[in-house]
Amino acid sequence: MAFDSKEREELRRKFHAYATTRDRALRDDLVTAHMGLAEYLARRFTNRGEPLDDLVQVAALGLLKAVDRFDPERGLEFSTYATPTIVGELKRHFRDKGWAVRVPRRVQELHLRLGSVVSILSQELGRSPTIGEIAKSAAVSEEEVLEAIEAGHAYRFTSLDAPSGNDDEMSLSAELGSEDQGLIDSEHRVTLSPLIAQFPPRERMILHLRFFEGLTQSEIAGRLGISQMHVSRLLARALAQLRTQAEDN
Amino acid sequence: MATGEVRLELPAAPEFLRISRLMAAGVASRVGFTLDEVEDLRIAIDEVCFSMVGPRGRAGTITLRYRLDADHLVVEGAGQFSDGLSNEPVVSALSNQILAAVVDECELSAGEEGPRFRLVKRHRPS
Numbered sequence: 001m002a003f004d005s006k007e008r009e010e011l012r013r014k015f016h017a018y019a020t021t022r023d024r025a026l027r028d029d030l031v032t033a034h035m036g037l038a039e040y041l042a043r044r045f046t047n048r049g050e051p052l053d054d055l056v057q058v059a060a061l062g063l064l065k066a067v068d069r070f071d072p073e074r075g076l077e078f079s080t081y082a083t084p085t086i087v088g089e090l091k092r093h094f095r096d097k098g099w100a101v102r103v104p105r106r107v108q109e110l111h112l113r114l115g116s117v118v119s120i121l122s123q124e125l126g127r128s129p130t131i132g133e134i135a136k137s138a139a140v141s142e143e144e145v146l147e148a149i150e151a152g153h154a155y156r157f158t159s160l161d162a163p164s165g166n167d168d169e170m171s172l173s174a175e176l177g178s179e180d181q182g183l184i185d186s187e188h189r190v191t192l193s194p195l196i197a198q199f200p201p202r203e204r205m206i207l208h209l210r211f212f213e214g215l216t217q218s219e220i221a222g223r224l225g226i227s228q229m230h231v232s233r234l235l236a237r238a239l240a241q242l243r244t245q246a247e248d249n
Numbered sequence: 250m251a252t253g254e255v256r257l258e259l260p261a262a263p264e265f266l267r268i269s270r271l272m273a274a275g276v277a278s279r280v281g282f283t284l285d286e287v288e289d290l291r292i293a294i295d296e297v298c299f300s301m302v303g304p305r306g307r308a309g310t311i312t313l314r315y316r317l318d319a320d321h322l323v324v325e326g327a328g329q330f331s332d333g334l335s336n337e338p339v340v341s342a343l344s345n346q347i348l349a350a351v352v353d354e355c356e357l358s359a360g361e362e363g364p365r366f367r368l369v370k371r372h373r374p375s
Binding site: 132134143147196 | 270281282283286296299347
């Protein structure tokens, strides 16, 4: 996170420009320049049973909010201003979207371990592995595997903080090819219900590919370059969120 | 491969749906379903059971029958509700879309004491 004086000056200039223009490209630059801070803070939360890539996403969202709200006129260092916002976002993630309290630690750990076990097996077999194959490879019982997979569905929502669609457009462009992005932009807005349209791009993409395009979870994992267990968690979380939303309406 | 039937009766409340999902996954793994298929089935059971009990649950129980065959699994569910509310299934367009994507067949109907469903998931060896 150490910037030299020239970079510092450049960032200060961009913050000032962004404060008046609200230019998207500037905002993306500022977010990208400070991703190191988001990653650093996300790492401090990795001992709580959530995978780092999820946490970095959450931290990036906090960073984005901080960039949006930062007032360069007040003379505060951006990192000083942003840290509590990012940490707040991470804490809220654990409070609202974390594991249900009753998932025991060993189950959480197995769940996370299965992420790579499943990825390796899928590659070796050229197809989605069976529960028996996963159990054998991870040297645990089938029941333990089932329990660990189910743990990924153990999200609960105390409240819905509706993701505001374009909040992580930035991380999307880093993750998805232009073809996918085009798909989201044109087709989705028309075909998806407004409920789905409110999700951040990656969740929207996963919901679309699974439920509208009929891709399997492992195919989606391959396409987005994340583990199948991660796809499974994101789907479970999105479905839980859709429900809370339907309930609120 | 073992065939047979497993039955489960649960209070009609959302907090019990976890058991219905676990049972679905457990039975499906007996027939050698892949993780993709198990995940789909889990989503289907959750979706369809939630549509029966709703966010606050209903007075009564739901009964689930998991019938396993060589290459497919049939799950039949029925609500036994005593709250006098409608016995018609209520499923949103989005839920229908989800169910159509994750299982091979899904029928919902009104039963004597509550909504009923029947879904089929086939195992596709690759």
